[in-house]
Amino acid sequence: MKYFKKNKVVMLALMLVFVVSLAACQSNETGGKDWAQGVTEDTVTVGTIGVMAGPLSFIGLPYYQGMEAYFNAVNDDGGVNGRTIQLLKEDDQFDPAQAIAAAEKLIYDQKVFAIVGQLGTPGVMAVADIVEEEGIPSVYFGSGAAELTQLGDNFFPVQPNYVYEGKLMTKYAIEEFNAETIAILYSNDEAGNDGFKGVTAGLQELGESSRLVLQTAYNPGDTDFTGEMLRLREVDPDLVILFGLSGGVANILANAEEYNINVPMLTTYSNADASFLQLASDRAPEAVKNLHVMGWLDVDEASLQPLVDAMTKYFPEGNPYNAYTMAGWVAAETFVAGLTAAGNDLSWEGYINAMNNLKFTAGLAPEISYSPGEREGVTHMAVSRVVVDPQGNYIFEQVTGFDEF
Amino acid sequence: MASFLQNVIAGIETGSLYALAALGVVLIYRVSAVTNFAQGEMAMFSGFVAYSLWQRLSLAFGNTHVTYIMAFIGALLFATIFGFIVEKVFIRPALRGSLVGKMIITLGLIMIVNGSAGALFGTDTHAMRRAITTPSFFIGGLLIRPNAYFIIFLTLIIMFILFYLIRKTMFGVAIRATAENETTARLMGVPTAKVSSVAWIIATILGATAGILIAPATNVHTNMMADVHLKSFIAAVLGGFTSFIGPVIGGLLIGVMDNLVGFYISAKWRTVIVYGFLILILIVKPAGLFGKVRRKKV
Numbered sequence: 001m002k003y004f005k006k007n008k009v010v011m012l013a014l015m016l017v018f019v020v021s022l023a024a025c026q027s028n029e030t031g032g033k034d035w036a037q038g039v040t041e042d043t044v045t046v047g048t049i050g051v052m053a054g055p056l057s058f059i060g061l062p063y064y065q066g067m068e069a070y071f072n073a074v075n076d077d078g079g080v081n082g083r084t085i086q087l088l089k090e091d092d093q094f095d096p097a098q099a100i101a102a103a104e105k106l107i108y109d110q111k112v113f114a115i116v117g118q119l120g121t122p123g124v125m126a127v128a129d130i131v132e133e134e135g136i137p138s139v140y141f142g143s144g145a146a147e148l149t150q151l152g153d154n155f156f157p158v159q160p161n162y163v164y165e166g167k168l169m170t171k172y173a174i175e176e177f178n179a180e181t182i183a184i185l186y187s188n189d190e191a192g193n194d195g196f197k198g199v200t201a202g203l204q205e206l207g208e209s210s211r212l213v214l215q216t217a218y219n220p221g222d223t224d225f226t227g228e229m230l231r232l233r234e235v236d237p238d239l240v241i242l243f244g245l246s247g248g249v250a251n252i253l254a255n256a257e258e259y260n261i262n263v264p265m266l267t268t269y270s271n272a273d274a275s276f277l278q279l280a281s282d283r284a285p286e287a288v289k290n291l292h293v294m295g296w297l298d299v300d301e302a303s304l305q306p307l308v309d310a311m312t313k314y315f316p317e318g319n320p321y322n323a324y325t326m327a328g329w330v331a332a333e334t335f336v337a338g339l340t341a342a343g344n345d346l347s348w349e350g351y352i353n354a355m356n357n358l359k360f361t362a363g364l365a366p367e368i369s370y371s372p373g374e375r376e377g378v379t380h381m382a383v384s385r386v387v388v389d390p391q392g393n394y395i396f397e398q399v400t401g402f403d404e405f
Numbered sequence: 406m407a408s409f410l411q412n413v414i415a416g417i418e419t420g421s422l423y424a425l426a427a428l429g430v431v432l433i434y435r436v437s438a439v440t441n442f443a444q445g446e447m448a449m450f451s452g453f454v455a456y457s458l459w460q461r462l463s464l465a466f467g468n469t470h471v472t473y474i475m476a477f478i479g480a481l482l483f484a485t486i487f488g489f490i491v492e493k494v495f496i497r498p499a500l501r502g503s504l505v506g507k508m509i510i511t512l513g514l515i516m517i518v519n520g521s522a523g524a525l526f527g528t529d530t531h532a533m534r535r536a537i538t539t540p541s542f543f544i545g546g547l548l549i550r551p552n553a554y555f556i557i558f559l560t561l562i563i564m565f566i567l568f569y570l571i572r573k574t575m576f577g578v579a580i581r582a583t584a585e586n587e588t589t590a591r592l593m594g595v596p597t598a599k600v601s602s603v604a605w606i607i608a609t610i611l612g613a614t615a616g617i618l619i620a621p622a623t624n625v626h627t628n629m630m631a632d633v634h635l636k637s638f639i640a641a642v643l644g645g646f647t648s649f650i651g652p653v654i655g656g657l658l659i660g661v662m663d664n665l666v667g668f669y670i671s672a673k674w675r676t677v678i679v680y681g682f683l684i685l686i687l688i689v690k691p692a693g694l695f696g697k698v699r700r701k702k703v
Binding site for chain 1: 408415416418523528530531541543550623624631660663664667668672
């Protein structure tokens with residue numbers, strides 16, 4: 001008897017959870033209009049998840065400032081179709097477990113309309129199941145994970161994925177650097193392994209696999225690259241591809257300087273940032289001059305002006321912008337482009353349909369477009385190299401046009 | 406042959422820094438019976454102090470050897486006070502507490518020190534200068550890196566001083582007596598509270614030295630000692646927590662093996678191979694290479 005009573009209680013509790021979950025996922029019918037959760041007559045609430053404190057906050061802080069600057073500017077101009085955008089931020093400290101908790105809070109408790117600009121591959125991949133299951137639109141990921149292109153209709157990646165970038169690097173290696181021999185040093189993590197996959201696939205598709213004369217992985221925390229440097233001296237390649245993030249690549253450059261390795265090097269767009277350049281030029285003032293970076297943002301003074309104005313207005317105490325600020329800005333830009341296209345059809349389905357036909361060329365990226373089943377994000381990239389300006393500052397200078405694989 | 410030598414020398418360089426940090430861990434463990442999980446974070450904080458001092462002094466007086474040495478000494482002075490305060494405020498009140506309780510305190514210290522470093526110094530990554538800035542040069546096929554030789558030389562001197570202190574002085578006798586049995590040592594007139602305090606100070610200085618010397622390779626940031634700290638712990642376990650020479654051998658072994666396995670077998674699999682091998686050693690010698698298993702006599 002006691003057993004059945006207990007079972008009844010459990011059943012009731014389960015039903016309650018089911019009903020609450022259904023309610024959470026249901027549309028928000030206000031005034032007879034079939035809007036999704038997070039949408040009212042005059043607001044659209046969106047959420048974001050990423051690192052905002054701790055060692056990696058040097059990425060998150062400017063990134064979210066860029067995003068907020070864009071939303072603030074849109075809101076001050078009257079919003080989108082009369083609705084202002086409210087951004088709820090959740091800090092996951094680059095921890096996948098915290099990212100899941102944050103996603104659940106945003107989707108089920110705070111009932112946001114969409115996730116915009118989630119930052120960091122581990123968190124993005126951890127949350128992907130929930131986002132896929134719920135069908136909530138998720139626009140722009142601060143991640144180059146290749147899986148994002150395959151996850152479903154409600155995922156809208158923008159940044160180039162690392163596999164694709166690796167492939168495109170091989171095209172530049174052959175056509176721009178005329179490299180007969182190529183070496184790749186890649187970090188033994190998701191970004192590096194994806195990049196390595198792309199490089200080998202790219203060379204294979206081009207029928208040039210024999211050009212890869214050295215491939216070696218390193219752990220992101222490594223500080224001693226003696227073995228890697230000795231191998232590089234041994235094979236003496238025409239181009240070295242460094243597929244890893246900030247600190248590791250700066251360490252490799254410092255080692256390359258010591259071992260007098262003087263060949264062109266090419267690294268991922270994730271390092272196309274002033275803070276990385278500062279670190280790398282401090283560590284390896286000569287070797288860094290051999291460095292080239294991939295880039296996917298097509299910026300000039302005029303295209304950057306709205307960002308500079310917004311940053312000056314809303315974040316007057318910080319730096320005007322860096323690569324992460326631009327990325328956050330593009331995340332917000334992309335979401336707003338979809339929101340504008342969706343008009344008043346703000347169910348999740350309506351927004352996804354609008355995004356499926358998006359071809360946005362008015363932003364910082366050369367072109368962001370989607371079609372049903374196609375989620376490649378940006379595919380056009382250019383190469384910049386590190387140069388020293390007359391004042392002695394190290395800067396990036398674009399040396400190729402935008403091209404795709 | 407040149408490649409082999411190059412890998413071994415570079416391995417000894419990083420390995421000697423693991424050894425310094427590991428000695429700090431073992432010293433505290435022996436005297437206070439606490440495994441100080443915050444050793445790495447405390448070293449990171451001292452590294453930030455060194456960097457900040459160096460930046461400020463360089464701005465005022467130029468980036469010279471003198472300003473670097475002043476920053477180095479300043480950071481060691483800070484480490485002295487830091488170690489003293491941590492022992493006095495966090496560890497001594499819990500002297501009679503459980504082992505787990507004391508460990509939790511050091512885990513809590515990780516949060517406090519890391520959070521404070523982020524709040525005080527920011528979360529950016531900075532480049533630190535090397536102790537010896539003389540450029541590297543080749544002799545035959547061998548790259549001579551003056552900074553690496555300096556690090557090896559300095560750590561050897563520090564270790565010899567420490568071993569001399571422990572083996573040949575009254576202070577060393579007091580440390581060893583406290584490590585053997587704190588209560589008996591106290592009853593025999595050994596000022597165990599002072600010994601514990603000094604041990605924490607020395608350990609913090611050792612960690613700070615390791616942190617400042619490795620900073621040019623790791624860069625200065627709030628997570629800079631994570632890898633070094635982990636490896637220094639492994640060095641201590643490998644060498645044996647009950648021995649002072651063991652962690653040194655453990656640290657050097659890890660540094661050299663990391664490089665040789667990475668170069669001759671597989672760079673991608675070196676971590677798995679090296680630490681798999683170390684686990685095998687510990688299966689054969691559970692107390693570590695130089696550790697002693699205490700057996701109670703009936």
